[in-house]
């Protein structure tokens with residue numbers, strides 16, 4: 001696994017299958033660019049519908065965000081519910097939210113079908129507030145009940161019995177959500193797609209796409225693939241291959257750390273197998289793995305490369321939340337890039353005849369890549385037009401360098417807002 005970034009997941013990956021690089025010309029119905037969760041789900045769904053499919057990745061299967069994330073799978077989108085509701089109205093919002101739940105259920109179903117090595121699904125996500133607002137949580141619980149989602153309201157003491165931090169107030173337990181080993185899951189999807197006839201190619205960067213006589217000609221490793229349809233699923237690693245996609249996305253980094261084994265000390269801090277997420281914008285998301293190790297996620301930034309002293313910074317943050325742990329050893333820290341649109345909703349649609357895009361899943365990518373991959377497959381095969389649900393969220397210009405500066409400023413603004421709210425309503 002040496003071609004993967006050094007993460008907890010690459011170190012604990014349960015198989016090391018390598019796929020070949022593209023070296024011979026070929027002809028397929030659909031060529032998918034990008035072997036992350038979006039591309040692989042689309043490929044698998046297309047193969048299930050009888051299409052001949054090739055998937056190409058510039059690196060390895062799951063090398064991008066899909067293989068190095070927090071593994072938390074729930075419903076919803078990266079955009080604020082209220083903003084989406086305001087834009088599209090209640091009926092459309094309901095349809096979108098139900099798609100997001102279907103995405104979550106797709107991941108659950110695939111984990112079950114693909115066997116023990118496919119992600120090691122562990123149930124439950126606990127969302128905790130860093131300020132006191134049980135009424136707001138109850139309102140959210142009631143709103144989600146309309147979609148059949150079961151959230152349990154926990155008071156501060158209930159929360160602290162499971163996650164013993166002076167920073168935390170009340171919370172919501174989401175019994176239907178779950179967490180997985182994202183690299184194992186992504187690789188299991190690739191293996192299943194390959195078993196269904198999908199040609200998976202690694203180390204095959206697509207450098208050119210050109211329309212030729214009603215088809216598309218793609219070039220990778222000086223080799224040609226001809227395809228009736230192309231699905232672009234290049235996430236936060238989108239390059240200038242299709243300029244309209246590059247212009248419409250902001251690559252945003254987020255960071256993770258895996259502690260060394262904490263032994264019995266872990267029980268002083270976390271006593272749940274559920275994953276945990278706090279309510280701050282770009283706050284902390286984490287879980288206990290291997291019984292006594294914390295895999296901790298945090299923050300966002302427009303920097304493409306990890307900041308200096310990343311491990312120390314994340315460790316300091318973790319110790320701030322759980323001071324009783326004292327010093328903790330760090331095994332590794334890493335970063336990954338997510339793709340955000342300005343509207344923060346996924347971008348899923350058709351740019352030109354036969355040229356599809358499936359990207360911009362932001363920090364809520366595990367359920368949304370699944371449903372996006374499915375609706376793209378349905379659209380290509382003419383099975384449904386469910387892809388139209390994403391039409392209001394197009395390829396709007398992300399603002400280039402100014403857009404990145406604005407995103408960073410917005411994040412800093414959120415941080416100030418978070419601190420203010422916590423000061424006004426202490427836990």
Ligand SMILES: Cc1cc2nc3c(=O)[nH]c(=O)nc-3n(C[C@H](O)[C@H](O)[C@H](O)COP(=O)(O)OP(=O)(O)OC[C@H]3O[C@@H](n4cnc5c(N)ncnc54)[C@H](O)[C@@H]3O)c2cc1C
Pocket residue numbers: 033034035036037038039056057058059060061062063064065066067068069070071072073074204205206207233234235236237238239241254255256285297335336337338339358359360361362363364365366367369
């Ligand atoms: C650290 C981190 C933590 C996260 N935590 C969570 C979480 O807990 N829950 C959640 O729901 N979401 C989470 N996310 C978000 C989620 O991981 C992403 O939204 C999702 O994985 C995006 O998948 P993707 O397939 O669109 O992109 P990626 O997985 O990034 O895949 C894109 C692929 O495209 C390839 N590529 C790019 N250009 C080319 C080219 N020209 N030719 C060939 N291949 C190319 C790249 O090599 C890459 O493998 C997190 C993200 C990060 C980075």
